[in-house]
Amino acid sequence: MNGGGGRIGEMDAGALEGGAAALAAAYRPVVIRGLAARWPLVAAAREGTGALSSYLLGFDRGAEVEAFWAAPGAGRRFFYAADMRGFNFERRRGPLSGLLRYLEGIEAAAEPPAVYAGALETARLLPGLAEANPLPAAEAMGGVPRIWIGNASIVSTHFDASDNIAVVAAGRRRFTLFPPDQIHNLYAGPLDHTMAGQPASMVDLAAPDLDRYPRFAEAMAHAVSAELEPGDAIFIPALWWHHVEALSPVNVLVNYWWVDSPDMAARFDAMVYAATTIGPLPPERRAAWQAMFDTFVFRKHGDPAEHLAPEHRGVLGTPTPRLRDYVRQYLLRGLQRP
Structure with missing residues (x-):
């Protein structure tokens, strides 16, 4: 299903010089074009997968990563297994260098598996990366940089409890967002049996079953979307549901969640x-x-x-x-x- 309520609003990178507090106060998603266009990480990604891997491995200190791996039959979408008892992907651990080599090896495959390692704190995995690729507006809010590395894949519609700035460093991503008041139309899955912490919508955005989930049509009428290029960023307010599609054979995203109170x-x-x-x-x-x-x-x-x-x-x-x-x-x- 394509379409929805419209496009996500945009702002220039220069408008964020005053900090991210105004974004949080407005409580609306917004795309910031070119926010990280000058990052060395983005520059390396533009040179190709080899240059990107070499740049990242320059900060690597051998820490292991956990990656989700879904067979080609999963349709690139990380989701539940058919019986809802488990999931349609495996969790695999190994060094970052192995993950990057694997992604390079399947980059040209016609039907590759879907792979991603996500929410990895750069301070642990790649010390020095954040300092070389700073984002003062997010860091001033207490945002801790985390990196997501994978290929073309889909993270099902979900929400985060924190405000978030996400920067596309390599590849392209499409974000589709739903306002919090559409939760009753999104058919949330189990609250306590989740893929990565937060509950997800049971509806497949690419092929929604409106006989089973009829109210989802109303949710789509309120949805907003945007496609981001390397160097672009998006602000996603807490509790806004979002569906994320990584569109390129190799994708890297750096995001910053921050808490608004200890509670x-x-x-x-x-x-x-x-x-x-x-x-x-x-x-x-x-x-x-x-x-x-x-x-x-x-x-x-x-x-x-x-x-x-x-x-x-x-x-x-x-x-x-x-x-x-x-x-x-x-x-x-x-x-x-x-």
Whole structure:
């Protein structure tokens, strides 16, 4: 299925000189053309796969990588196995040099397997790479550079809990994004049995089964997309669902996730616990809890503790390290109750 709601908005690289905080505040995806056009990594990739491999291996210190490997019959898409008990790919470990040689060896194959190693911290795998290819706007937000290396492949529609700037360093990539409010039309898979951490949509974007997933047509009406060349970057806000296609025989991407608070990792856990404890209730009781959440969580009616003095606001007070530690202990006591 092609099309959707339109194209992702764009901005020039120079507009990001003030930092990435404005991007996060706007909470909309945006493509930044040419943001990393001057990276030596991008220059090496333009010379060909051999030059790209040589450049990367100049920083290699022998650390192993884990790669996903999917047979040609998987259609380049990393996904669940037919029985949903496992996945349609294998996990293989080895040195980075071996992965790069393998990609070079299958670069010209008519129907190669799909391969990628992703989310690898450059500080561990390729020390010095980030310093040679800096991205000050993301680094100023606390973004830790990670590298993704593979061939033509598809990462199924998913979301990340963090804001993200992703830079295409080699090859081309197509991004299709869905706003968070389309989650009910995306038919999310299991929340606790996932391919790489976050749940993914069950719908195959290339050939959606609208008889089985009829609401997906509405999601596509709200989708936005863009194709990126080497040196281009994209900002993906947290909780925006995104489908990523690596289009070239060899692709490299460097991305930067950053956290907006120490509580970020616990938000999804909180949602899962609420889903298991409140979701099964009868409708009228769910509605009563919805009123609670609207008041205390989503603050639909303003600050729920404004009538209390600061020293009496307890868990509704301004988050501090001390309050976060208190809340963790409070929750642990509750979870231990029979």
